[in-house]
Amino acid sequence: MRLRTAVVVSTVGLLAAAGTLVFASNASAATTLGASAAERGGRYFGTAVAASRLNDSAYTTILNREFNQVTPENEMKIDATEPQQGQFSYGNADRIVQYATSRGMKVRGHTLAWHSQQPGWMQNMSGSALRQAILNHVTQVATHFRGQVTWWDVVNEAYADGSSGARRDSNLQRTGNDWIEAAFRAADAADPNALLCYNDYNIDNWNDAKTQAVYRMVQDFKSRGVPIDCVGLQSHFTGGSNYPSNYRTTLSSFAALGVDVHITELDIRNAPTSAYSNVVNDCLAVSRCRVITVWGIRDSDSWRSSESPLLFDGSGNKKAAYNAVLTALNNGSDPGNPTTPPSTGNPTTPPPSGSCTASVTPGTVWGDRYNTSVTVNGASNWSVVVAITSPQRISATWSGSPSWDSSGYVMTMRSNGSGNTFGFTTMMNGNSSARPQIRSCTAS
Numbered sequence: 001m002r003l004r005t006a007v008v009v010s011t012v013g014l015l016a017a018a019g020t021l022v023f024a025s026n027a028s029a030a031t032t033l034g035a036s037a038a039e040r041g042g043r044y045f046g047t048a049v050a051a052s053r054l055n056d057s058a059y060t061t062i063l064n065r066e067f068n069q070v071t072p073e074n075e076m077k078i079d080a081t082e083p084q085q086g087q088f089s090y091g092n093a094d095r096i097v098q099y100a101t102s103r104g105m106k107v108r109g110h111t112l113a114w115h116s117q118q119p120g121w122m123q124n125m126s127g128s129a130l131r132q133a134i135l136n137h138v139t140q141v142a143t144h145f146r147g148q149v150t151w152w153d154v155v156n157e158a159y160a161d162g163s164s165g166a167r168r169d170s171n172l173q174r175t176g177n178d179w180i181e182a183a184f185r186a187a188d189a190a191d192p193n194a195l196l197c198y199n200d201y202n203i204d205n206w207n208d209a210k211t212q213a214v215y216r217m218v219q220d221f222k223s224r225g226v227p228i229d230c231v232g233l234q235s236h237f238t239g240g241s242n243y244p245s246n247y248r249t250t251l252s253s254f255a256a257l258g259v260d261v262h263i264t265e266l267d268i269r270n271a272p273t274s275a276y277s278n279v280v281n282d283c284l285a286v287s288r289c290r291v292i293t294v295w296g297i298r299d300s301d302s303w304r305s306s307e308s309p310l311l312f313d314g315s316g317n318k319k320a321a322y323n324a325v326l327t328a329l330n331n332g333s334d335p336g337n338p339t340t341p342p343s344t345g346n347p348t349t350p351p352p353s354g355s356c357t358a359s360v361t362p363g364t365v366w367g368d369r370y371n372t373s374v375t376v377n378g379a380s381n382w383s384v385v386v387a388i389t390s391p392q393r394i395s396a397t398w399s400g401s402p403s404w405d406s407s408g409y410v411m412t413m414r415s416n417g418s419g420n421t422f423g424f425t426t427m428m429n430g431n432s433s434a435r436p437q438i439r440s441c442t443a444s
Contacts, residue, residue, distance in 0.1 A: 070108070079118060080093065180198070201233075280329060358441040384400075392431050396424060
């Protein structure tokens with residue numbers, strides 16, 4: 001299995017502090033959502049898109065102006081892409097992908113495996129036949145869009161609501177408890193450069209059993225090397241799932257597992273400005289919160305249109321919630337430009353500290369990232385401080401327990417019982433010459 005990166009372009013550090021951030025003013029504030037998000041460390045502000053509305057000029061005017069990421073609303077779901085077993089249909093999905101990529105927008109593939117919106121032929125299947133059919137579906141669809149989709153929602157809504165923390169009882173679940181893992185591995189093989197996500201609703205409140213169950217699954221996947229790069233929180237806030245006060249804790253807790261977190265289907269009943277601002281501010285406070293996607297453009301495009309939950313009214317006018325979101329984005333910090341970048345040093349002959357030393361071995365280099373291996377000598381319980389150079393960012397680590405300083409550019413890696421060698425992947429972000437520096441090695 002190849003080493004999976006955990007972030008996309010302009011990646012920032014593994015975890016920002018979950019507390020209050022002090023932001024500098026932005027002298028030349030961006031005037032659109034996508035442009036402002038891009039200035040916040042290369043983030044994305046996207047929307048769900050329906051192919052049937054791409055002929056609506058009022059709709060596409062807003063889409064083209066405001067967003068830098070799109071999610072096909074229904075066009076990539078199972079019933080749309082494989083209406084008859086073995087007969088695949090990509091016309092509307094292709095249309096959205098081509099529309100987006102030709103305009104420089106990133107695409108989220110939604111979704112490869114789901115208990116809902118299955119075609120009749122799949123609904124009538126079970127057991128090993130269904131297992132084979134869903135894995136073939138994942139493989140065929142991910143292969144068709146290989147290189148065109150940045151993120152895949154590989155599995156959608158696999159956990160039950162309520163206090164049990166159990167998996168949803170679906171035909172897919174009844175094929176075996178490992179079906180989610182199997183789907184991720186199939187997607188990884190079919191589209192190895194895409195980032196693979198688990199997506200669900202009602203996992204916004206950190207205290208909920210469903211949230212904890214998904215957290216434990218991701219933790220398990222990461223510990224066993226199952227290819228997962230991101231977790232999507234749908235964040236349909238209404239009724240029993242209103243914006244929770246511990247939302248930021250949820251985002252940061254998932255991020256601490258070494259995955260990106262995305263807000264994937266955001267809409268809020270009556271579009272309150274405070275709730276929309278809170279969501280954006282919480283995302284900006286967690287450096288691995290990479291994407292915010294609203295589920296539709298205008299209220300009239302929403303699946304909850306009677307609740308007026310979006311940022312534009314039915315006539316395409318900006319609502320107060322739009323202004324609140326743009327203000328929150330523009331007031332946010334750019335984690336790619338910390339006030340005090342780390343100092344440089346010699347990565348090959350680091351000064352020892354305490355009774356251990358750490359030496360660097362360069363690893364594989366790709367076009368946008370590279371690996372580094374660090375070997376510790378002189379101690380079995382150790383702590384190594386590593387600094388990287390802006391705008392590079394570490395996107396994945398292994399065989400150690402990392403923590404970060406406030407800048408996001410200095411990582412402390414501690415032994416976790418996996419031996420005396422650890423490693424990490426660094427995203428270049430346009431700087432291909434700098435390499436990490438070892439600041440110290442301390443025995444503990």
